């Protein structure tokens with residue numbers, strides 16, 4: 115089967131003001147070629163306050179800009195929240211939903227994540243749906259069951275390769291410098307692929323499956339070498355242009 119075109123996505127989390135726009139510009143300038151000729155797509159998900167300026171900073175480059183969360187409702191009485199329409203209006207093309215930090219800090223459930231995914235789709239945004247087990251769940255041999263439940267509960271019926279990306283991010287690997295073994299990553303990605311095929315038929319083979327959790331220039335090449343890994347969601351290492359571009363260069 116043809117390999118799915120990789121996506122290298124950065125997540126700046128709660129980092130980034132005008133002072134970091136030159137760093138974003140260096141990423142935009144360093145990303146390979148045009149979207150059609152480069153061997154991968156590149157995306158940085160910035161804080162909502164920075165999206166408009168980020169778009170202006172990267173204009174003309176192949177780098178896409180995304181948000182990190184959106185509300186599940188179209189609009190209304192949700193003080194402090196950001197809607198998918200607002201992200202799209204600001205120029206975002208993607209949005210991360212269900213990141214483990216949102217699930218932990220804000221108690222987001224699979225139903226919330228499904229609502230957010232639907233809200234993103236309604237605005238033409240690609241949703242990057244995050245799933246992944248905790249350390250305890252892995253130690254208990256529950257990792258695949260946990261991911262199955264999250265996938266089944268977070269992905270809406272309308273999910274398709276063109277509007278949804280799945281990111282496998284073991285919670286214990288995020289920001290810790292720890293990663294699963296290559297065999298464990300491969301086993302989980304193969305398992306998720308199988309589940310997507312069961313639910314979505316042949317289209318299930320074409321969803322991008324990203325790995326996330328302590329991806330660095332030193333380990334990216336071997337992770338991308340796994341055939342069921344279609345790119346990465348990169349936190350800490352996306353803040354520095356040298357690191358992010360070095361990761362992209364290993365695709």
Ligand code: PEP
Pocket residue numbers: 125127283287288289290291326327328329347348349350351
């Ligand atoms: C993330 O924020 O999704 C992430 C994977 O972070 P890090 O790369 O820093 O582990």
